[in-house]
Amino acid sequence: MDNPNSRSSHLRRTPTLGGVSFFYTLIVALFFLRNWADNSEAMFLIPGLTILFIIGLKDDLVVLSPFSKLAAQVISVTFILNNEAFMVNSLHGFFGIYDLPILVSYLIGGFIMVTIINAYNLIDGIDGLAAIVGIVILIIYSTIFYMTQDYFYLLLSLTLNGCLIAFLKYNLSSSSEEKIFMGDTGSLIVGFIISVLTMRFLALPSEKLEDLPFIVENIPLIAIGILIVPLFDTARVFTIRLANRKSPFSADRNHTHHILIDYFNISHKKASLIIGAFNLVFVYLIIVLGSTSFNFWLVAVIVLTVIVLAYFFYRYNYSFSNLKRKIKLKRKFNDVKKRGKNILKNDKPKE
Known part of the structure; x- marks a missing residue:
């Protein structure tokens, strides 16, 4: 049970083990999906999922230090990076970069996955937000993997999306008897799967890239656009905490969703829908630009968006x-x- 405190956005004690259902659903689904994988990806996913499930569950019951969770994430990520399906060997001409040395590939992959897991974990602060943003991201990845005929990842995306849609009903429930949070158990698992899908997207072989509706060299920027909400919020919060000479992992109410609630006096549901809608519109814009423009204009749009958002949210006493x-x-x-x-x-x- 999560007891409300000065940082909480809820007023009553609420169960926090919604993420347990995600784990069991994914494990059962992977049993049936494993034959769709070309490189036995399911067998590499299960150890990582299990480690994060145990760490997340313990953190929901007895609070763990950020470094304990980080160590578990690194171990989980190591399993994924040892599968050739997730090795980013080339950036396909992104800013003139093509082939990557294997060591650089490991370092970039590890950094990307750990960043995404923590970024998704940090946005789980109000009712519905993590689920709605996750649903938007998974719909986009489902579409991409359908177009590239990567059916294992398509079915994995749909499975997790089903979990989040079912969970959303209870997370947004006004009844205290039905309400439940996904907790760190859920946010770590969902963040992990999204990071796996992102790595697969970045590691797609050249013969499958022809089926995508955007220029190949824009793939890294498309991935940033898909994950703009968790990445922007994490970068912003870490910057504020470091400016205050605090640990970047310290808790506060400086998140984007907290500002929408505190300063604009809107409900959790409305704040979550606004942020989810922004994510969807931004991804659509990036994909449209990515189909006709090269790196410079996409970078310009992303940088301009970040600057505008940063100014908008910083001006509210932050x-x-x-x-x-x-x-x-x-x-x-x-x-x-x-x-x-x-x-x-x-x-x-x-x-």
């Missing part, structure tokens, strides 16, 4: 200038309070 102002004001307040205590102490009549 800008660096406002943060500095708050810190200075707090220090002045503490100084005045200290002086007041000293004056009262000195003015106190002696017996």
